[in-house]
Amino acid sequence: xxxLKLMKxxxxxxxxxxxxxxxxxxxxxxxxxxxVIEYLMTELTHERTGMVTLQAExxxxxxxxxxxxxxxxxxxxxxxxxxxxxxxQEGISYLAGAELPCLMLNVVRGGPGLGTxxxxxxxxxxxxxxxxxxxxxxxxxxxxxVQEMADFVEDGFDIAYKYKTPVMLLxxxxxxxxxxxxxxxxxxPRLTDQEIHxxxxxxATIGRIGGRERNIITSLYLKSDxxxxxxxxxxxxxxxxxxxxxxWEEIQTEDADYIIVAYGSSARISQKTIQLAREKGIKLGxxxxxxxxxxxxxxxxxxANRVKGFLAVEMSAGQLVEDVRLTVNGKVKVEHFGRNGGxxxxxxxxxxxxxxxxxx
Amino acid sequence: xxxxxxxxPENLVYKKTELMTDNVLSYCPGCGHGTAHxxxxxxxxxxxxxxxxxxxxxxxxxxLAYDFMNIDMQQASHGRAPAVATGIIRTWPDKIVFTxxxxxxxxxxxxxxxxxxxxxxxNIVIIFVNNGIYGMTGxxxxxTTLPNMKSSTSPFGRDVETMGAPLKMTELxxxxxxxxxxxxxAVHSPGHVRKAKKALRKAxxxxxxxxxxxxxxxxxxxxxxxxxxxxxxxxxxxxxxxxFYPLGDIKVDxxxxxxxx
Amino acid sequence: MAKVKGxxxxxxxxxxxxxxxxxxxxxxxxxxxxEVNGKGYHYAYMENPDACTGCSSCxxxxxxxxxxxxxxxxxx
Numbered sequence: 176x177x178x179l180k181l182m183k184x185x186x187x188x189x190x191x192x193x194x195x196x197x198x199x200x201x202x203x204x205x206x207x208x209x210x211v212i213e214y215l216m217t218e219l220t221h222e223r224t225g226m227v228t229l230q231a232e233x234x235x236x237x238x239x240x241x242x243x244x245x246x247x248x249x250x251x252x253x254x255x256x257x258x259x260x261x262x263x264q265e266g267i268s269y270l271a272g273a274e275l276p277c278l279m280l281n282v283v284r285g286g287p288g289l290g291t292x293x294x295x296x297x298x299x300x301x302x303x304x305x306x307x308x309x310x311x312x313x314x315x316x317x318x319x320x321v322q323e324m325a326d327f328v329e330d331g332f333d334i335a336y337k338y339k340t341p342v343m344l345l346x347x348x349x350x351x352x353x354x355x356x357x358x359x360x361x362x363x364p365r366l367t368d369q370e371i372h373x374x375x376x377x378x379a380t381i382g383r384i385g386g387r388e389r390n391i392i393t394s395l396y397l398k399s400d401x402x403x404x405x406x407x408x409x410x411x412x413x414x415x416x417x418x419x420x421x422x423w424e425e426i427q428t429e430d431a432d433y434i435i436v437a438y439g440s441s442a443r444i445s446q447k448t449i450q451l452a453r454e455k456g457i458k459l460g461x462x463x464x465x466x467x468x469x470x471x472x473x474x475x476x477x478x479a480n481r482v483k484g485f486l487a488v489e490m491s492a493g494q495l496v497e498d499v500r501l502t503v504n505g506k507v508k509v510e511h512f513g514r515n516g517g518x519x520x521x522x523x524x525x526x527x528x529x530x531x532x533x534x535x
Numbered sequence: 536x537x538x539x540x541x542x543x544p545e546n547l548v549y550k551k552t553e554l555m556t557d558n559v560l561s562y563c564p565g566c567g568h569g570t571a572h573x574x575x576x577x578x579x580x581x582x583x584x585x586x587x588x589x590x591x592x593x594x595x596x597x598x599l600a601y602d603f604m605n606i607d608m609q610q611a612s613h614g615r616a617p618a619v620a621t622g623i624i625r626t627w628p629d630k631i632v633f634t635x636x637x638x639x640x641x642x643x644x645x646x647x648x649x650x651x652x653x654x655x656x657x658n659i660v661i662i663f664v665n666n667g668i669y670g671m672t673g674x675x676x677x678x679t680t681l682p683n684m685k686s687s688t689s690p691f692g693r694d695v696e697t698m699g700a701p702l703k704m705t706e707l708x709x710x711x712x713x714x715x716x717x718x719x720x721a722v723h724s725p726g727h728v729r730k731a732k733k734a735l736r737k738a739x740x741x742x743x744x745x746x747x748x749x750x751x752x753x754x755x756x757x758x759x760x761x762x763x764x765x766x767x768x769x770x771x772x773x774x775x776x777x778x779f780y781p782l783g784d785i786k787v788d789x790x791x792x793x794x795x796x
Numbered sequence: 797m798a799k800v801k802g803x804x805x806x807x808x809x810x811x812x813x814x815x816x817x818x819x820x821x822x823x824x825x826x827x828x829x830x831e832v833n834g835k836g837y838h839y840a841y842m843e844n845p846d847a848c849t850g851c852s853s854c855x856x857x858x859x860x861x862x863x864x865x866x867x868x869x870x871x872x
Contacts (some may be wrong), residue, residue, distance in 0.1 A: 235648075240625070242615075243619035244623060251622065380589050381630070382586045382587045382588055389608065391607075392608070392610065538845055542866045543868075546850075547865075549856070551864070724820060725851075728857055765814035765815060766816065
């Protein structure tokens, strides 16, 4: 049964994993996302649904446990925060290369290095451009509420299995730590072993049942022509994602002269700026990318034909703005407003940045 | 008696198991990897585990193990096979899961994954082939390279003062409560192959009985890396590797059966 | 008294001529050929077939699994 609850973003993510019928969660503590594994351990997931929750010896081990479980047809997930996600990059590259479905959450904190435990969006490049080695992308969803921390678990797994690809939820310390009411979906049953054989038996490594040919999970293609062919297959997948599964939200863009492009926490702050701007007679709208990869190029380039300028608002030093500029392609001006190091921008400073954009 | 009269299907006593594919092994002539692969596959076939077994291949010479072992296989990143195997066995507790790893993979880059999988007592078989060198990358020093042994990154011999002493991972993991059966073998002679195969059978039976982590080290040769003929490398192995890595059981049924030093 | 007679068949295309079987054979049946196979290896062959007992020692140690062994009981 669906339930309305008051939860932290991290907890909502954990509860959604259980209700999604996930088979295995493998994690390692790091602030500000340790509540995910703490919640799962407290909930005794194995007793509730049979879901395995395991604390690994490192983020590296955790992502490789995800690899092993995903490669044997089990629904698996992990979560971490920025320094931990850096450690997972090798595993993520292997998951993408071996075409394995899984879900990862990054509750972003400020960097580089050990950085700060305060919220940030500075892992945008890492999440959207690949992160690890090789030509690959993850499908990246950016939750902007506790509700979306829960909802994107189901959406993320749907995409992960549709494309056989790793999916990342790129969140931040604000969304992970804050409490909001959240409608949690009803419990989905975990797939039975028989159902896994039927659904994934053609590719998953679960033993040569009935004497079938062996299945192999690998990202190794020593012959260049095969490696290129594999790369082209991956690229075709990313193109299809862009055509069919790109998501965004437009807020008061119909009559807007100026558009803020912002995701996650920054998008919420920017919504308040719309109100402040419109009180001053500035027709402002917000385009919120819900998927950061694929990036919503289509609506942004359409808006670029009728608005006077864009402002990318982000808790990073100018990462999102690069994608906006590439998309707008010089049609109108695109400026950046960002705060770093765990500072959350205020609606008023965002308004000031808009006013500056209008003046220039 | 004419040879043609002997070579008849009814007189067949030994042929390569069907669980080894017909692909030509990518190993150098005389390399023990091929034998280690084959006896592992023979055990799986003889125990009737083909439909339940999932293997994990490492990075190293045996990176392509999945090309040769005719069972469901996953290829892991360097050193992470025990973590990958953990992901499988935890979500499929009734399957038979094994890793096949070399010394660079298991004892250097994958030290943490090895120790923690063993310490948690993951119900897996770890087949650890130790030839004291990085074979695939061209004969560099491994954590297991013997003192004073030459390699391309210890061209004047391994100086333990600056390069550290060889790491005996097998003895080390035997001390952990999670390991159930820890043993060291070789595959250079018929008698040693038979013993190694017996140990593998015991290990696979133990995971079937859910007894915890099984680690079978196979001390092997690397004639290319050691720059010797295959037969000479086996002799060198007996003379030099075995005194440092003595063969035999270290831990049986969860009890240490050998003085460790 | 019954006596055993054996014979081996070497897959000479795949044999890498490592010679491990040569030293493993307790009755000195095997040697490496003077000729080479397509990969340039001096493959193993039965140089002294009469001595073969079909004990399988060669095939057990063959890293490439290229030796098949046959054995038959011969009544004297």
